[in-house]
Amino acid sequence: MSIPLLKTELKSSGKIILLFLGIITLYAGIITAMFDPELGTGINALAESMPQFFAVFGMENPGITLLDFLNNYLYGFILVLIPFIYILIMCYKLVAKYMDKGSMAYLLNTHYSRTQIIVTQFMVLLIGLLILLLYATGFIFCVSEVMFEGELEVSKFLLLNAGLFLLEFFLACLCFMFACFFDELKFSVGFGAGLGLLFFLAQMLSQVDEKVEFLKYVTPLTLFMPEGLVEYESHSFMGLGVLLAGAAVFLAVGIMRFRKRDLLL
Incomplete structure (x- = not known):
């Protein structure tokens, strides 16, 4: 690993990271503050009256505890999507841009x-x-x-975040692999973005209509099962194991491809 390059790239990425930290602060802060134990019953009733709308965003079972609330309103969609967008931007900045402009060869000199x-x-x-x-x-x-002292089940909450990291790690390795494969942006970034979009759409559709429920088997997003994780269900941990194994394969393939490919000048 090149420490000087690492420091340079991290420094140049600082503004992007700060932007996404701001976005997370906005969404996470507002949604967490919206929790109201007495409101939980009302939200559940609303979800039952409009099941398809709530199901699109993985919120068909809001629950009444703080962890349930966060699980459904943050970890079901928002905190999966925001880091994924960051991954796409950074794959462009770190690899695809160099490939597209033919400047990777100079970096390797x-x-x-x-x-x-x-x-x-x-x-x-x-x-x-x-x-x-x-x-x-x-x-x-x-x-x-600060707002709901003692309401959050900390150990389960940390496990939930560990699972989210493995999902995002999987998506990062997938997008990084495509960035290493192609010279043109429409392929190097487009494949990762396109597949990601298909994954999100497939998950949404599978939750809305039983007729297309089979679509959950074509998206890796369903391997991240927040509700199962906080209940310590074995199949949820198996899903994370599959994500980790897949991420390792994608990363290895991407590195091997980059090592052997011809670079444009």
Whole structure:
């Protein structure tokens, strides 16, 4: 790994990270503050009256505890989508932009190997992703303790965030692999963005209509099962294991492809 390159890329990514921290602060703060134990029954009744609308965003079972509320209103959609958008932007910035402009060869014109360079770029992506998710975890915890002291089941909440990280790690490795494969932006970024969009649409549709429920088997998003995780269900942990294994494969394939490919000048 190249430490000078790591420092340079992290510094240049600072504004992007701060932007996404602001977005997380806005959404997480507002939604966490909206929790009201007495309102839980009313929300459940509303969800029963409009099941398809709530199901689109994975909120068909809001629950009445703070953890249930966060689980459905943040971890069912919003905190999955926001880091994914960050991943797409960073895959463009760290790999695809260099490939598209033909400047990756100049970056490699150092004493560092191809493997060291591409691993460094991935570490920049991973560090930024960790910052976002650790911040989200800490911020939601602090807001919860200030406004609803003792309501949050901390151990389950931390497990939920660990599961979210593995899902985002999987998506990061997938998008990073495509960025390593192609020179043109429409392919290097487009494949990751397109597949991500299909994953989200498939998950939404599978939750809305039983006739297309089979679509949940074509999206890896369903391997992240928040409700199952907080209940310590074994199949939820198996799903995370599949995500981790898939991420390792995608990352290895991407690195091997980058090592062997011809680079434009």
